[in-house]
Amino acid sequence: MKHILIVIGYFIIFTGCMHDESKLGKAVDQMEQDEMIGYVPNNQKLGMKWLLNNMVEDDKKSLSARFLLDNCIYAYKAWENTPWGSVNDSLFFEYVLPYSSLNERRDNWRQDFYERFYPIVKNAKSAYEAAVILNNNIFELVGVIYSTKRPKADQSPYESIEAGLASCTGLSFMLIDACRSVGIPARFVGTPSWYNNSGNHSWVEIWDNGWHFTGAFEPTENRLNEGWFTGLASRSVKGHPKYGIYAATWKKTDIYFPMDWKPGVDKYFAVDVTSRYQDFLDSNFISLRIKVVDLNGERKRILVSVSGDNNFSFVGYSKDEKNDANDHLTLNLPQGNSFTIKVNQFSKTITLNKEELIEIKI
Known part of the structure; x- marks a missing residue:
């Protein structure tokens, strides 16, 4: 009798689970x-x-x-x-x-x-x-x-x-x-x-x-x-x-x-x-963004140097197509200062009075 009750119990549990599983669909x-x-x-x-x-x-x-x-x-x-x-x-x-x-x-x-x-x-x-x-x-x-x-x-x-x-x-x-x-x-x-x-x-x-x-x-x-x-x-x-x-x-x-x-x-x-x-805003500094592209307009990772007033000097790499489309080499620099950007034979001097995105074709 005990074995019969155990079998019945397993049957109830098994069929209950099957019923539950069907509902979960x-x-x-x-x-x-x-x-x-x-x-x-x-x-x-x-x-x-x-x-x-x-x-x-x-x-x-x-x-x-x-x-x-x-x-x-x-x-x-x-x-x-x-x-x-x-x-x-x-x-x-x-x-x-x-x-x-x-x-x-x-x-x-x-x-x-x-x-x-x-x-x-x-x-x-x-x-x-x-x-x-x-x-x-x-x-x-x-x-x-x-x-x-x-x-x-x-x-x-x-x-x-x-x-x-x-x-x-x-x-x-x-x-x-x-x-x-x-x-x-x-x-x-x-x-x-x-x-x-x-x-x-x-x-x-x-x-x-x-x-x-x-x-x-x-x-x-x-x-x-x-x-x-x-x-x-x-x-x-x-x-x-x-x-x-x-x-x-x-x-x-x-x-x-x-x-x-x-x-x-x-x-x-x-x-x-x-x-x-x-909170990240500092009104005394302005962003200079530098983008280097080839003749097809694709962004390239190229060595960039920036020099400027007060013996400022920076060397870094531009961003390529693996980076977000708005992610460019970015420097936050003092407003009103002058800076020279060089990439290979390219050279450009600017006075930074407003945010700039400089695109350089190589």
Whole structure:
């Protein structure tokens, strides 16, 4: 009799699991919220509820319950198993748990990225250190580089891996997801346009006792809060829909993220973070940007020397096509001073009264 009861018990468990698995194939909007929450352990129920309440309606129709369940399970695993996983619920819900940043294709990257990237950061002592390691390593590991020849701007991580190329937007999506996969709060930041209309840019912020920024695929050795774009960002305009700087969030706000690749789409929320970047502005200095191109107009990495007043001397390399289209060799120099730029046989002297972009053809 005892053996019969055991067999019956196994049968009930097995058939129950089969039933549950079949339900997990349904779209999220075909299941009751309480039913979805019931699939996760007690310590994950608040997170699942938050996801269900904050995910965009389109995702509820297109994503399966299994997708959401897998995302939740591995987000909590990373949160609980990393030294920097002591962030509060609010930061975890908004910047670790989400499976997307904006409108990128929904890839089920969570487990894959955890298994790929956790081993390279497991010895890091902080989220700051781990984020630096990720930015210095993941793009080579997955075989993705920056290129304006990428298929589209808003590629998902797997779309970028398939193409081997990505824009600053696609690179940022990938670094954010890599950070989130190992429990680092991360968010998408960008501006629709620099103040001088020279273009747009996207980058990443991570949380470690405050927000820190970095350009995806643009590491500055082992440091955050540095980048070629700080001078441009310092002149952004707070509250301006075109010239402001915005960070994406799943939390409902009164601002929509201005996606320059999909203008007019008011679906994804944002916070205005312009003032954080205005601190880099020094009104006594002006940016001199130097761009070296060949006869076909392609940027080249060439040795550049700049000399000027007060015995100023600088030697560096111009940026090639592997760098962001707006990333040029940049010097912040005293306003009103004169400087001479030399590249091979080219030589030009200027008085720097306003921001300059010097294009040199070789």
